[in-house]
Structures are given as structure tokens and as C-alpha cells.
Amino acid sequence: MDMGEMGKNLAGRLWDWAGEGWTEAVLHVSATDRWRSFDAWTDAPDPEHPSSLMDRLHGIIPRDAPLAVYEVVLRADGTYRFASSSEVSTLSPARLVIDPAVRCPNHPVPGMPRPAAAEPTGQPTDPGVLREVGALVTEFADRYTAITGHAPEWEPGRTEEEIAAAEARIRARLPEDLRALYRLVGRDTPESGLLGYYAHDSLEELVERYCDGPPGSYGGVAEERPLDDADVVFDAAPPGRIKRLLRNDWWVTFGGNHSGEMIAVDLDPAEHGRHGQVLEVGDILGVPRYLAGSVTAMLTEIVTELRANRVTHQEGDPRLDVAAAFHQYPYREHRHILHGVADLNLAAIVTDLEQPDLVQAFYLNDGNHIDLAVLESLTSLREIGVHRTDTVTPTVSNLPELESLTMDAATVDLAPLTGHPTLWDLKLANLTHPVELDVLATLPRLTRLCIAGLDVPDIEDLGRLSALRVVTVDATQLDRLLSSGCPLPKLAAVRINGRVLLREAVEFRRNLTGTRVQLGETAGTLPAPAPDNERQDGR
Known part of the structure; x- marks a missing residue:
């Protein structure tokens, strides 16, 4: 070119x-x-x-x-x-990624240790599990045939050798009941309803998806975003079953409903989860959705509903529509947004929330004087955003899970943040007074900070923020910081707000890294x- x-x-x-x-x-x-x-x-x-x-x-x-x-x-x-x-x-804005291997909390890099239960063994599928799954699949096929007038048009089952070859590609043994399902049905091509709204794909598709990009990310809960823009990861419901991660090497996608939601077996569950539990994953969900404790549990629910005749079928449709319980498993509503806060009784709104323990993010817009102590009954909060407000007092000492705080206000008293143990993401915007960094130096996990456009008299004190890895500043602030000659924290990324020409961005990178930076010009x-x-x- x-x-x-x-x-x-x-x-x-x-x-x-x-x-x-x-x-x-x-x-x-x-x-x-x-x-x-x-x-x-x-x-x-x-x-x-x-x-x-x-x-x-x-x-x-x-x-x-x-x-x-x-x-x-x-x-x-x-x-x-x-x-x-x-x-x-x-x-x-200009983004300078200095260490792309660094991730924000709960955003793991590929290469997670393989769980012991997923270690390939070379052994054939457990005979007992194969009999149990076989009985469920056979009963479904018989009832399907009786309802539709023809047998389900499944692809033939796969051999132990073919399953082992797929496992060698993904470097993990599949759960015994998923292995058994593949032994009996190679692929549910017509989406018969064997797994309800979902259908399992071929072994080849399973491998292709697992190996497409970072393992465990295909159809994942969210696309990996830059360090300066990565999201807080919320808990999935029910708590304690799914690890709170953006992605996991050991979530293995094996099917879906071809409407954006995929299903995966979880080979690396949380403390109260189960190896082989089934998750629904997809970008629109934000976090994985727990479906069932196993593939066997899904099959059992479907067959149980068929026995009770809780099924509908439309002529010409290859799928049985079965009202399985896992279809109705609730999504967890993570966010609560309020506009026009200046005209609201915020304390009453918080008190009247039906499920306060489910709220993990709260956004308050257009207020006068807000003390975040009003949210302290929401002990599951991980993220708070306050925008277009006159004064904010961040009383958050009783919010032990809080990780991210945005304060877009004229006046902010930072003192109540002193020593907060979990806050790793702080964004300050539109403050009309100088910002002192003393309080921020007491935050042991402060990984990401935005102070662009603010008056920070002692900006060289950023070097005292030992956990800081990502900073958003403007060009003037960065120039002052680099000119100060003071030691900097071990930054992994810098975002420079405002319009910056490429020559300036390259020069900033040279000064930050002390290395040559490629710049082609004609x-x-x-x-x-x-x-x-x-x-x-x-x-």
C-alpha cells in the first residue's frame, strides 16, 4: 500500500x-x-x-x-x-497504552489456571451419566415424535475419539453430561427444544468459538474495553455461583438461541457454584445469567414439562415450546438512574426500593446538594455516578463494595473518601476549586483516575498514588507532570483529553517511556x- x-x-x-x-x-x-x-x-x-x-x-x-x-x-x-x-x-482523545497486559480489576488476561476438574483424563464418558442422559434424550425423542408426527432431525452422535480430539483443542475435559449429549446427538440442527429455547452446536463450532480470540470470550458478557474505559464488573444472580469476571478462560460456549444469547458450561465456578453449570452469556446481558446446575438439569426440566403436557407446538415449527423453569430465571437489575434529583425526595426513593440488595449501580443527575450517605443502605453498590450537581459529599465509608465513583459537580469534599478500601476508579469533572491529592494517596486500590480539565496545583503528587495505573489528564497537565521531574507511578495507560496532534502524542509517549516511538510523516x-x-x- x-x-x-x-x-x-x-x-x-x-x-x-x-x-x-x-x-x-x-x-x-x-x-x-x-x-x-x-x-x-x-x-x-x-x-x-x-x-x-x-x-x-x-x-x-x-x-x-x-x-x-x-x-x-x-x-x-x-x-x-x-x-x-x-x-x-x-x-x-489520545490514548497511550504503555503496558497492554495490565487489566482493571476482574478483567483477567488469557492464561487463567485450568481448574482441576477440567483436566483432560483420556477416559471415556462416565457410563452412569451416559445412561441417565440417554434415557432423557430418548424420552424427549419419543414424545417429540408423538407430538409432531416425525422424529427429531438431529445430527448423529459423535464418537469418544471425536470428543477427545475437541477437548485436546480447547485443553479441557467437558462435563460428563455434555460429553454424553454429544455422544447421542451431534448437533440439534433444527432447534427441536431439547434444551428449551436453546440448541447445542457441533463440536467443531464449539472448538472454533473457543479458539476465536481469547479463550472463553466468544459471545461473552462484554467486549474487552481499553484500560481507560473498562467497566466495573457486577455480580451475577444468584450470588456466589458465578465468578465475578468480565470473561473466564473456562466458560465454554456450546450453543445458543441464535438471537444473540449463547449458552456455556462453566468449568470454573464460584464458591457456591457447580462444575458444569450452564450460563447464558451475551453482550446485551452485561453479566452471565445462571440457567441451570448442569446440562442434565436442563434436560430433566424439559422432560418433566413434557410429562405434564406443558408444551405447545405450531404446525410446521420444528421446535417444541416447553415452559421450562430455567427460561424464567430472573435477570438481575444492576442499575438505578434518577434524573432531576434536585426535585426528588431521594431518601424516600431509596427507602422504597423493592429489592435494594440487587442494586449495584446508582446514577444521580441534576442535583443541588447531595450527600452520598443517603445511599448507604444499598450495601451491594459497586458504582455511583453523580452528574451536573452543585455540591457532593461522598460519604461512602459504609459502602464496602464500592469500586467506581464519578463526581461531576462544582464542589466536592474529598475528605470522606479517606482510606476507602475498595475504590479503584475515580472520575472528577467540572470542579470549580483546586483539587488536592492528599486524600487520594490514602486509597490503597486507586487504579484509575480522571482529573482532566481540573486545577491540580501539586500534580507531581500523582507519584504518591502507588496503585495508580491509568490516568486521564489534559495536555497541559501532562506537560506539567513530565516537566516536574518527579517519579511517576507505574502507569499502564494515559488518556489525554482534548484535541492533541499526533506529534504531541508521540512526544508524550517518548517522555513517559524513555524509548523511541515510531512516527512516519510525509x-x-x-x-x-x-x-x-x-x-x-x-x-
């Missing part, structure tokens, strides 16, 4: 978009392994919105282009500078546009 030609094409599209009345226009494009994102601006008094540039950029950066950030700085005389770097993750001049009358005449 000709980088000079790509830069020229991008500059041309930027020129077409920029309109009139400007002297400088800038385009940023970030190309990652998952998406292309962009931002653009000019110094015109009334610039066009960047979204109108989207169609003009289509196809200019090919899919095989290096994963990097690209920048065009264009002058009104047609001269431009095109630059790229693979060592800056994004621009607008320059050029766009041909002068044709006079208006020639363009109108098509000449």
Missing part, C-alpha cells in the same frame, strides 16, 4: 469536507483490529460536523492497512502533512481546485 497516496487521498477528502472560511483543518483516523474511528475539525467559525465526512472516507484506508492512527493537517493553501504511528492507540500539496465555472460546466 502506498502511504503517500493514502495521505493525498485523505487530504483531498478533508479539503472537500472543510467548506469555507478556514485556514487549517485536521483529520484523525484510528484503525484498530475491530473498527475504524475518526474525528475532524477546522478553525472556521461554523465548521461542518465530522459525521458528514464519513461517506467521503469510505474505502480510503483499506482493511489491510497497518493498525495505527493516521493524521492529516491541511492548510488552506493546499499544503498538508500526513503522519501515522502504531504506538499511539487512538487520537481525539508532506504534499493538493492540486489547485478548478474554477467554479469549470466545475459547474463539468470541464
Whole structure:
């Protein structure tokens, strides 16, 4: 790919978009392994919105282009500078990932130890389990045939050798009842209802999904996000059965309902869970949803409902619609959002919550004076967000699970946060007074901090925050911090809010890491546009 030609094409599209009345226009494009994102601006008094540039950029950066950030700085005389770097993750805002192996709490990296119960043994499927599952599958098939007039069109069962080969690929032994199901039914192609709303896929699909990206992430509860934007991970219901993790190497997806929800066997359960329990996972859920203690339990529920004739079937539909209990297992509502808090009786609202122990995140918007002590009865809270508020007093000492706190307010008294044992994520915004870092130095788990745009007189004191790994600042703050010469915490990522040019971002990275940073640059001049009358005449 000709980088000079790509830069020229991008500059041309930027020129077409920029309109009139400007002297400088800038385009940023970030190309990652998952998406292309962009931002653009000019110094015109009334610039066009960047979204109108989207169609003009289509196809200019090919899919095989290096994963990097690209920048065009264009002058009104047609001269431009095109630059790229693979060592800056994004621009607008600039993200500098220094140690990509570092994760926020409960966001494990691949390579988790294999549980002992998942150790491959080379032994055939347990005969007792095979008989039990076989009896359930046979009874389902008989009742299915009686209701529909034909046998279920399942793919043939798989051999022990085929199952062992699949296990060798994923480096784990499947639960005995899932092995037994594969021995009897290779795949529920028509989605017969054998597992209710779900159907198991082939062994080949199981392996392909497990090996597609980090193990245990296919159809996962959430896409892994950058360090500066990673979410708090909430507890799944019922508590204590599923480990509180964004993903787990040992969640093995084996089917789904082809509507976005996948099912997985859990080979690494929490203290009160069970090896082989079945989870529903999918991006729309936020956390895994517990379905059943095992594949056998799911089969048993389905057959029990068939025996009681609690089933419906529509002519021509290959699936039996069975009202199994695991379909109704409740989702846990994690978040509670209140707008216009200044006009509400917040204490009464909190008191009247029907299931306060289920609330793990509370967001308060548009308030006057808020003392977070009003939330202290919600002992499961892990995240609090306060936005567009005059004054906040963060009395959270009686919230032992709190991990994330956002305070967007004119005035915040940080003293009540002193020594909080679990808070690892703190975002401060729009404060109208100086921010002292003394209190923050007492937070033993403070991993991520946002102070961009604030007055932080002693910003060099960030070096005292020993647990800090991710910081969001503005360019002026970062320049002051680096110029201070004071020791910095062992940062894994830095986010620079505001518009930062690529040369600046590269220089910041050089200063943070003390190493060379790749920056490719070319320059050029766009041909002068044709006079208006020639363009109108098509000449």
C-alpha cells in the first residue's frame, strides 16, 4: 500500500469536507483490529460536523492497512502533512497504552489456571451419566415424535475419539453430561427444544468459538474495553455461583438461541457454584445469567414439562415450546438512574426500593446538594455516578463494595473518601476549586483516575498514588507532570483529553517511556481546485 497516496487521498477528502472560511483543518483516523474511528475539525467559525465526512472516507484506508492512527493537517493553501504511528492507540482523545497486559480489576488476561476438574483424563464418558442422559434424550425423542408426527432431525452422535480430539483443542475435559449429549446427538440442527429455547452446536463450532480470540470470550458478557474505559464488573444472580469476571478462560460456549444469547458450561465456578453449570452469556446481558446446575438439569426440566403436557407446538415449527423453569430465571437489575434529583425526595426513593440488595449501580443527575450517605443502605453498590450537581459529599465509608465513583459537580469534599478500601476508579469533572491529592494517596486500590480539565496545583503528587495505573489528564497537565521531574507511578495507560496532534502524542509517549516511538510523516500539496465555472460546466 502506498502511504503517500493514502495521505493525498485523505487530504483531498478533508479539503472537500472543510467548506469555507478556514485556514487549517485536521483529520484523525484510528484503525484498530475491530473498527475504524475518526474525528475532524477546522478553525472556521461554523465548521461542518465530522459525521458528514464519513461517506467521503469510505474505502480510503483499506482493511489491510497497518493498525495505527493516521493524521492529516491541511492548510488552506493546499499544503498538508500526513503522519501515522502504531504506538499511539487512538487520537481525539489520545490514548497511550504503555503496558497492554495490565487489566482493571476482574478483567483477567488469557492464561487463567485450568481448574482441576477440567483436566483432560483420556477416559471415556462416565457410563452412569451416559445412561441417565440417554434415557432423557430418548424420552424427549419419543414424545417429540408423538407430538409432531416425525422424529427429531438431529445430527448423529459423535464418537469418544471425536470428543477427545475437541477437548485436546480447547485443553479441557467437558462435563460428563455434555460429553454424553454429544455422544447421542451431534448437533440439534433444527432447534427441536431439547434444551428449551436453546440448541447445542457441533463440536467443531464449539472448538472454533473457543479458539476465536481469547479463550472463553466468544459471545461473552462484554467486549474487552481499553484500560481507560473498562467497566466495573457486577455480580451475577444468584450470588456466589458465578465468578465475578468480565470473561473466564473456562466458560465454554456450546450453543445458543441464535438471537444473540449463547449458552456455556462453566468449568470454573464460584464458591457456591457447580462444575458444569450452564450460563447464558451475551453482550446485551452485561453479566452471565445462571440457567441451570448442569446440562442434565436442563434436560430433566424439559422432560418433566413434557410429562405434564406443558408444551405447545405450531404446525410446521420444528421446535417444541416447553415452559421450562430455567427460561424464567430472573435477570438481575444492576442499575438505578434518577434524573432531576434536585426535585426528588431521594431518601424516600431509596427507602422504597423493592429489592435494594440487587442494586449495584446508582446514577444521580441534576442535583443541588447531595450527600452520598443517603445511599448507604444499598450495601451491594459497586458504582455511583453523580452528574451536573452543585455540591457532593461522598460519604461512602459504609459502602464496602464500592469500586467506581464519578463526581461531576462544582464542589466536592474529598475528605470522606479517606482510606476507602475498595475504590479503584475515580472520575472528577467540572470542579470549580483546586483539587488536592492528599486524600487520594490514602486509597490503597486507586487504579484509575480522571482529573482532566481540573486545577491540580501539586500534580507531581500523582507519584504518591502507588496503585495508580491509568490516568486521564489534559495536555497541559501532562506537560506539567513530565516537566516536574518527579517519579511517576507505574502507569499502564494515559488518556489525554482534548484535541492533541499526533506529534504531541508521540512526544508524550517518548517522555513517559524513555524509548523511541515510531512516527512516519510525509508532506504534499493538493492540486489547485478548478474554477467554479469549470466545475459547474463539468470541464
